[in-house]
Amino acid sequence: MQVHRSINNLPQFKNSVVTIGTFDGVHLGHQQIIKQLKEEAERINGETIIITFHPHPRSVVTAKNPVYLLNTPDEKISLLSSFGIDHLIVVPFDKSFSEQTPDEYVVNFLFEKCRPHTLIIGYDHRFGKNRAGDYHLLERFGKTLGFTVKEIPERLINDITVSSTRIREALLAGEIETANSYLGYxxxxxxxxxxxxxxxxxxxxxxxxxxxxxxxxxxxxxxxxxxxxxxxxxxxxxxxxxxxxxxxxxxxxxxxxxxxxxxxxxxxxxxxxxxxxxxxxxxxxxxxxxxxxxxxxxxxxxxxxxxxxxxxxxxxxxxxxxxxxxxxxxxx
CATH class of the missing domain: 2.40.30.30 (Riboflavin kinase-like)
Incomplete structure (x- = not known):
């Protein structure tokens, strides 16, 4: 897996199949997304790309309380690499990046930097300033810019709402078996x-x-x-x-x-x-x-x-x- 720690000078990807998220924990919900990412890339003979962020966006946007992470950056890289991903883009997340409108985010960042063939996102994916962007906006831009958007519905993510937040809550409550069952490790x-x-x-x-x-x-x-x-x-x-x-x-x-x-x-x-x-x-x-x-x-x-x-x-x-x-x- 190639790790790119800057969004400048990225390589030209071939038929890139892209997903986006913090992927903190690389839990079972994330693993469902990764599974579909790889299946789609294999179908079109493309490359898998995961876009993630460091530091955690919430620690930049709402910095009042610390965000305790399930994975350090190195741990996350190691876990994602074990799933056979081709590229990991670690976006240096700062206030300026967070202030992009959803439209700017899609056009200036996502499209210009990654030229996606296909975008695969979870059912609750939000992006851009105030998290105003969603699946419908991506779908609209996909029609004009020439990429496909596929959404993974909640029912496919283990029939439960697996979230990094829920896992953090379980660990802080001593519910280790619950946390491990959601993580898958x-x-x-x-x-x-x-x-x-x-x-x-x-x-x-x-x-x-x-x-x-x-x-x-x-x-x-x-x-x-x-x-x-x-x-x-x-x-x-x-x-x-x-x-x-x-x-x-x-x-x-x-x-x-x-x-x-x-x-x-x-x-x-x-x-x-x-x-x-x-x-x-x-x-x-x-x-x-x-x-x-x-x-x-x-x-x-x-x-x-x-x-x-x-x-x-x-x-x-x-x-x-x-x-x-x-x-x-x-x-x-």
Missing amino acids: KYFFEGMVVDGNKLGRTLGYPTANIIIHDEDKLVPANGIYVAEAEIGEKATVNNERSIVGSPLTAHRSPLLQGMMSIGIRPTVNGKDRTIEMNIFNFNEDIYGCIMKVFVCQYLRKEEKFNSLEELVNQIDIDKQNSLQYFEGLKKG
Whole structure:
């Protein structure tokens, strides 16, 4: 997949079949659109193009509240690439771009830059200033400019309204199974393993403390989770606050199993929110390494216990419940 981070000097596409959207999460609804995109491109011997935006348009247009994302830019690129897309255009979204009228958006951007043969959009696609453009406007321009517009109706998107917003809400409510069912994969994030206070080691449950450097990445609700992990090489952080490093354990199958805590550790009077992962049967030095965490199942809410002994007793139960989850996977 070729990634184009500028809308200037794009190549001349052949019979381009284009879809547009933020594609945050690359969830099952998005996957239905991608499926039709590829089928149409194969039918006309054309190229598939996905147009997406960075930063998220809502963070530019309505900047009052932060928009927490399901995918970092690199994660989104990786997911879309796995579906065999030919081209990804990442539009640098700013105030000027957002102020285009729907007509300007279609003519000056969409048509002039991509020369689409076919446009495929979801049933609720809106564009241009105040999101005033819709399917009917695209259809009208298609007749004059010579491209076809195809709309995917809501009923084809898994018979449910799958949306990135709904998935965010589920993750923030600890409804991880719901979020994963909408995504079509286990929600994941990457971070760097850093030094902690090593309390877990004294309790018999050493943990990897994880720092996520992309502040826009959504972290699920506080609580205890079943999780899997993949360990990578020593990490560095680039100017976009993304973590850079190649996975070292991609060959390990299955992934490393464990449990994860997200929260403030109230039993020890913690104040800062932390992410800690206890990996079962694992004793390697991974400080400074990338860790990719796949969130499997929500176990319970974070609690304050009267003593460390009570805390350990509950962690013992959490581990047993986690092992039961993994055992269930083996049985299918």
